[in-house]
Amino acid sequence: MKKRVLTTMLLASSLMFAQNASVKDFDHDGIPNNSEKILGTNPYNADTDGDGINDLKDKYPLNIDTKFVKSTGANDFKIREVLVENNYDEVAKKDASDHLEIILQNKSAKDISNFTLFYKIVDLKTGATQSYILPLKGFILKANAKKSIHIDTKKAKNHFGANPNSLYYNSKNKLKVFVTVNAKGYEAQSMTIKKDAGGTEVAD
Ligand SMILES: [Ca+2]
Numbered sequence: 760m761k762k763r764v765l766t767t768m769l770l771a772s773s774l775m776f777a778q779n780a781s782v783k784d785f786d787h788d789g790i791p792n793n794s795e796k797i798l799g800t801n802p803y804n805a806d807t808d809g810d811g812i813n814d815l816k817d818k819y820p821l822n823i824d825t826k827f828v829k830s831t832g833a834n835d836f837k838i839r840e841v842l843v844e845n846n847y848d849e850v851a852k853k854d855a856s857d858h859l860e861i862i863l864q865n866k867s868a869k870d871i872s873n874f875t876l877f878y879k880i881v882d883l884k885t886g887a888t889q890s891y892i893l894p895l896k897g898f899i900l901k902a903n904a905k906k907s908i909h910i911d912t913k914k915a916k917n918h919f920g921a922n923p924n925s926l927y928y929n930s931k932n933k934l935k936v937f938v939t940v941n942a943k944g945y946e947a948q949s950m951t952i953k954k955d956a957g958g959t960e961v962a963d
């Protein structure tokens with residue numbers, strides 16, 4: 760009898776929790792947070808892949824529907840490094856953290872802005888792919904300087920929103936990450952990196 764009461768109570772409380780969770784929709788895209796987790800979309804971004812189509816209407820919310828057009832112009836900046844988990848950061852002489860980090864170098868005497876990032880994640884075991892466009896609003900690469908772009912869930916300067924439900928965070932398989940950085944009026948720069956199998960380490 761006692762056991763039955765407990766089960767009923769547990770059921771009732773989990774139902775209440777499910778109802779509460781289901782009505783939460785942080786990004787107001789019409790998809791509840793818990794459904795975004797199942798779909799693999801970003802609960803903090805109404806347009807997860809950045810292609811201009813809202814998650815609810817997007818047939819492929821994790822792969823851009825439009826073609827990413829590379830910027831052209833002066834070849835004045837380059838990607839110095841792309842860091843992922845299990846990388847050794849040659850510049851800082853320490854292990855790289857788990858998030859995606861792109862280190863840019865300005866080779867010119869002029870500040871560069873108006874950056875947009877395109878990145879594609881391929882799960883090398885399942886073949887699943889995801890592609891994202893991310894405008895890097897407010898990011899300025901000063902003349903002759905190097906600076907990192909961080910793609911994670913931190914809200915800080917030079918940090919830009921990663922999808923917490925993406926392959927990057929949820930697949931334990933070996934991944935390949937293709938990165939292209941656009942800057943209006945400048946030659947786009949690309950780099951590819953592999954992320955070893957295994958989960959992201961919380962300790963980093
Ligand atoms: Ca939502």
Ligand SMILES: [Ca+2]
Nearest residue numbers: 801804805814
């Ligand atoms: Ca969303």
Ligand SMILES: [Ca+2]
Nearest residue numbers: 808810812817
């Ligand atoms: Ca979209």
